[in-house]
Amino acid sequence: MTETTSSIxxxxxxxxxxxxxxPSVGFAxxxxxQNAGCDVIVPKQQTCCGQPGYNSGDEVAAKALAQQxxxxxxxxxxxxxxxxxxxxxxxxxxxxxFSKDAEWHSRALALAKNTHELTSFLVDExxxxxxxxxxxxxxxxxxxxxxxxxxxxxxxxxxxxxSVKGLSLQEMKGEEECCGFGGLFCVKYSxxxxxxxxxxxxxxxxxxxxxxxxxxxxxxxxxxxxxxREGSTVKARHVAEVLAGMTDLPAIGEGEG
Amino acid sequence: xxxxxxKIFAAIARNKKPMQDAAEKSENLIARVEVNTIPAxxxxxxxxxxxxxxxxxxxxxxxxxxxxxxxxVPEAIVRYLAKHQLPNVCFANGKAGQFSWSRVxxxxxxxxxxxxxxxxxxxxxxxxxxxxGSLVLISQPGHSSASHFLPEYLIIILPYNNIxxxxxxxxxxxxxxxxxxxxxxxxxxxxxxxGDIEQKMVLGAHGPRQVHLxxxx
Amino acid sequence: MSSSCSSFKQNAAVAIHDPKLQGALxxxxxxxxxxxxxxxxxxxxxxxxxxxxxxIKRQVMADLDCYxxxxxxxxxxxxxxxxxxxxxxDARNAVxxxxxxxxxxxxxxxxxxxxxxxxxxNFLADNGIEPVETDLGEYILQLxxxxxxxxxxxxxxxxxxxxxxxxxxxxxxxxxxRDLTEPERLVGEARxxxxxxxxxxxxxxxxxxxxVAETGSTVIVTNEGNGDLTQTLPKVHVVVTTIExxxxxxxxxxxxxxxxxxxATGQEATAxxxxxxxxxxxxxxxxxxxxxxxxxxxxxxxLLGSENQDVLNCIRCGACMNHCPVYGAVGGHAYGWVYxxxxxxxxxxxxxxxxxxxxxxxxxxxxxxxxxxxxxxIPLTDIMRRWRVxxxxxxxxxxxxxxxxxxWAWLATxxxxxxxxxxxxxxxxxxxxxxRGGLTRLPFASGWTxxxxxxxxxxxxxxxxxxxxAKTKANLGVRYE
Ligand code: SF4
Numbered sequence: 001m002t003e004t005t006s007s008i009x010x011x012x013x014x015x016x017x018x019x020x021x022x023p024s025v026g027f028a029x030x031x032x033x034q035n036a037g038c039d040v041i042v043p044k045q046q047t048c049c050g051q052p053g054y055n056s057g058d059e060v061a062a063k064a065l066a067q068q069x070x071x072x073x074x075x076x077x078x079x080x081x082x083x084x085x086x087x088x089x090x091x092x093x094x095x096x097x098f099s100k101d102a103e104w105h106s107r108a109l110a111l112a113k114n115t116h117e118l119t120s121f122l123v124d125e126x127x128x129x130x131x132x133x134x135x136x137x138x139x140x141x142x143x144x145x146x147x148x149x150x151x152x153x154x155x156x157x158x159x160x161x162x163s164v165k166g167l168s169l170q171e172m173k174g175e176e177e178c179c180g181f182g183g184l185f186c187v188k189y190s191x192x193x194x195x196x197x198x199x200x201x202x203x204x205x206x207x208x209x210x211x212x213x214x215x216x217x218x219x220x221x222x223x224x225x226x227x228x229r230e231g232s233t234v235k236a237r238h239v240a241e242v243l244a245g246m247t248d249l250p251a252i253g254e255g256e257g
Numbered sequence: 258x259x260x261x262x263x264k265i266f267a268a269i270a271r272n273k274k275p276m277q278d279a280a281e282k283s284e285n286l287i288a289r290v291e292v293n294t295i296p297a298x299x300x301x302x303x304x305x306x307x308x309x310x311x312x313x314x315x316x317x318x319x320x321x322x323x324x325x326x327x328x329x330v331p332e333a334i335v336r337y338l339a340k341h342q343l344p345n346v347c348f349a350n351g352k353a354g355q356f357s358w359s360r361v362x363x364x365x366x367x368x369x370x371x372x373x374x375x376x377x378x379x380x381x382x383x384x385x386x387x388x389x390g391s392l393v394l395i396s397q398p399g400h401s402s403a404s405h406f407l408p409e410y411l412i413i414i415l416p417y418n419n420i421x422x423x424x425x426x427x428x429x430x431x432x433x434x435x436x437x438x439x440x441x442x443x444x445x446x447x448x449x450x451x452g453d454i455e456q457k458m459v460l461g462a463h464g465p466r467q468v469h470l471x472x473x474x
Numbered sequence: 475m476s477s478s479c480s481s482f483k484q485n486a487a488v489a490i491h492d493p494k495l496q497g498a499l500x501x502x503x504x505x506x507x508x509x510x511x512x513x514x515x516x517x518x519x520x521x522x523x524x525x526x527x528x529x530i531k532r533q534v535m536a537d538l539d540c541y542x543x544x545x546x547x548x549x550x551x552x553x554x555x556x557x558x559x560x561x562x563x564d565a566r567n568a569v570x571x572x573x574x575x576x577x578x579x580x581x582x583x584x585x586x587x588x589x590x591x592x593x594x595x596n597f598l599a600d601n602g603i604e605p606v607e608t609d610l611g612e613y614i615l616q617l618x619x620x621x622x623x624x625x626x627x628x629x630x631x632x633x634x635x636x637x638x639x640x641x642x643x644x645x646x647x648x649x650x651x652r653d654l655t656e657p658e659r660l661v662g663e664a665r666x667x668x669x670x671x672x673x674x675x676x677x678x679x680x681x682x683x684x685x686v687a688e689t690g691s692t693v694i695v696t697n698e699g700n701g702d703l704t705q706t707l708p709k710v711h712v713v714v715t716t717i718e719x720x721x722x723x724x725x726x727x728x729x730x731x732x733x734x735x736x737x738a739t740g741q742e743a744t745a746x747x748x749x750x751x752x753x754x755x756x757x758x759x760x761x762x763x764x765x766x767x768x769x770x771x772x773x774x775x776x777l778l779g780s781e782n783q784d785v786l787n788c789i790r791c792g793a794c795m796n797h798c799p800v801y802g803a804v805g806g807h808a809y810g811w812v813y814x815x816x817x818x819x820x821x822x823x824x825x826x827x828x829x830x831x832x833x834x835x836x837x838x839x840x841x842x843x844x845x846x847x848x849x850x851x852i853p854l855t856d857i858m859r860r861w862r863v864x865x866x867x868x869x870x871x872x873x874x875x876x877x878x879x880x881x882w883a884w885l886a887t888x889x890x891x892x893x894x895x896x897x898x899x900x901x902x903x904x905x906x907x908x909x910r911g912g913l914t915r916l917p918f919a920s921g922w923t924x925x926x927x928x929x930x931x932x933x934x935x936x937x938x939x940x941x942x943x944a945k946t947k948a949n950l951g952v953r954y955e
Contacts, residue, residue: 191486
């Protein structure tokens with residue numbers, strides 16, 4: 001056990017997509033947090049943050065899940081998620097969800113204060129400037145909407161990427177434009193979603209980068225799914241994989257051959 | 258219709274909610290407690306203000322020249338017309354009819370209402386706004402507001418001292434005038450234009466294609 | 475106006491496969507978006523102004539009746555008339571009445587979205603009065619018998635050659651082989667065509683961007699000059715506007731005048747801002763002898779005091795649609811009513827009912843770009859989300875969706891069962907998709923797999939791996955508790 005009283009206690013909110021689709025991102029997050037001196041805890045009781053229900057207007061479902069998250073995570077110093085979308089849900093939307101319920105509202109606010117997206121936690125809270133990582137290749141970075149607009153995640157991942165040896169950042173045009181994922185949106189409005197992700201893919205390809213990075217698995221699955229369908233050679237990875245130097249496994253959506 | 262009025266006001270009274278963090282409410286709704294932001298570029302004075310004005314006028318695709326007195330205005334107009342190879346005819350709107358036009362006998366200056374639809378119109382501005390390079394034109398007795406929108410070329414005369422830093426300073430002056438606000442107050446910033454075709458700005462839509470400003474020192 | 479919001483999906487599918495439309499919409503990025511960014515970048519106080527504007531609007535809404543009364547009394551004092559219209563019908567009749575009293579045959583019109591809401595043109599035409607749109611975009615659309623697809627740039631869905639074709643057909647007296655390849659020529663031709671109409675009109679109808687309570691002025695913010703010719707040449711000027719457009723003072727107006735053009739077209743100032751106050755004064759040469767303001771409620775007063783009240787703060791700049799990726803994909807007509815884009819999705823359910831329009835607030839990824847650019851900081855995505863809640867509460871959503879969400883919540887509040895099931899799912903998908911790295915077909919998510927592969931999961935879920943590691947004590951120094 002590495003538990004010490006002086007280190008920072010961080011509960012990892014791994015997110016349901018990382019749990020099922022790409023657990024490596026969770027392990028990359030653990031490695032990054034530990035290297036930064038954190039004592040990492042993974043609460044067993046975690047599932048989904050309630051965003052699907054919340055964004056579909058089902059506040060009953062959303063509240064049930066939000067209460068579970070609050071109860072599970074409120075006792076830790078910090079909660080960190082490798083996702084701007086789920087961190088944003090907790091930070092920005094839980095308090096709104098409980099705006100008419102004083103007790104849960106204050107618990108939601110307290111949790112919101114301690115919750116962070118992974119790269120912004122490393123840079124803004126822990127003051128990490130550089131990392132000891134290596135990645136040979138050129139990357140472009142997609143700013144996922146919730147991270148960018150709800151949590152101001154923009155400079156932090158770039159700051160960390162700039163210290164990765166061998167890596168060059170080649171920004172795409174429209175890096176702040178939505179990729180068309182939007183949770184259930186991409187299934188319900190698949191035509192529109194497809195138009196959006198097609199435009200995104202154009203911009204990705206035109207950047208000349210050989211790897212696409214982002215901080216949210218939802219967006220990455222969407223873009224990677226489009227890239228593999230269209231036969232693009234650009235690979236997709238979560239930014240944490242590159243920052244933690246864990247890029248041995250195939251890129252998202254890439255076969256084992 | 259009065260029935261509609263009652264309905265609307267009743268609905269508003271029923272539904273409106275006071276602001277949560279309402280600042281102390283003034284008796285007179287118009288006498289405002291809080292003061293809005295005025296950008297730095299609207300807070301200049303002296304030479305800096307005039308420089309800003311000129312910069313903004315040019316940015317609005319209007320042209321500008323300075324003359325040293327009212328006496329010099331007619332010659333400036335004649336020079337402008339010659340430069341643009343225009344016939345020596347113009348409509349002088351309202352008080353602009355009183356410049357010493359006799360100094361330029363070659364110029365046919367028309368001042369009657371039948372001539373408002375002329376290709377060149379000369380008019381006087383009430384104020385100029387440095388922040389945006391806008392000219393404030395107001396309706397007045399014996400003066401045509403429509404004439405500002407009809408010609409190809411609009412020439413505006415502005416006394417140097419009437420350049421003010423911001424719209425706010427113009428509103429002060431509007432309130433200083435006696436009586437109600439003029440029927441028409443136009444803020445004109447450059448020539449007429451449209452962006453309706455493929456988002457490209459094209460100068461000269463329904464109003465003047467060129468706006469020329471003569472500042473009288 | 476009748477709506478087709480409920481066919482949003484079908485409308486969108488057509489729009490997406492219309493190459494001309496896609497070409498036109500593709501210009502938003504380097505056009506209006508880029509110009510706004512440049513203009514905003516040059517004004518350091520822009521965000522402070524947005525805060526001011528939001529405060530002013532909220533202040534107005536908190537005492538809307540008082541500001542409207544003040545405005546009304548100022549208009550009356552200056553010899554103008556105010557007509558209150560609770561419904562679109564009231565407003566149409568008020569306008570018709572004014573026109574008929576002066577025996578109007580033609581009316582010129584400046585750009586006004588409220589008159590679109592009223593379908594005023596058809597109504598006037600049905601009553602024997604010819605409406606003539608004079609804003610270039612609106613003029614083009616009137617010739618084409620189309621509705622605007624944008625609230626600021628009504629013909630943004632058209633390309634130049636579409637417009638050239640329309641002019642060749644409509645201006646039949648001109649040489650059909652004339653050169654219309656430059657936008658300047660199209661603009662010039664419209665100017666010629668409309669000049670006489672301005673002089674001939676009996677009534678001029680404009681909208682109002684603002685009503686200033688202090689002075690009883692209505693304000694239009696324009697570029698072309700058509701609005702001014704519309705409101706100064708005819709003997710009657712009718713302003714058609716809505717209750718939420720009132721602002722307190724001239725100083726407040728200045729705040730909005732700094733925000734509106736930058737947000738809308740990326741201009742520091744539009745070519746014209748015109749304040750109209752009452753009819754012309756006795757010795758003025760031009761200006762209307764009658765000045766009427768028709769003020770429509772049309773359902774807006776019911777938004778006051780509601781959670782969605784801020785939607786009333788909209789200054790109709792169009793920035794939210796210019797920056798909306800959904801609008802950028804489908805254009806304005808797909809939305810099916812007067813106001814497209816994010817503001818349409820937030821406002822339409824309030825004005826025509828969520829039953830008819832719930833497709834609109836659902837058509838958003840909540841990317842938040844609209845909120846980011848809105849000059850009055852309307853929380854558009856929150857408002858859209860609340861319409862979804864209302865839709866869900868009224869059980870207007872599909873039973874399949876409602877059941878699915880409840881089942882998901884039921885499962886996800888039982889972590890043990892949840893993790894067992896997700897473990898199985900991940901394993902199953904892995905087995906099927908491992909070689910190619912993705913699935914090309916998925917039950918229940920054909921919308922996804924129609925256009926993209928579904929990437930294969932790695933295999934064991936994170937939690938399954940953590941459990942295993944905890945057992946074997948290879949726990950990475952992590953507490954799994
Ligand atoms: S909602 Fe905001 S951005 Fe959209 S039109 Fe209204 S003021 Fe402009």
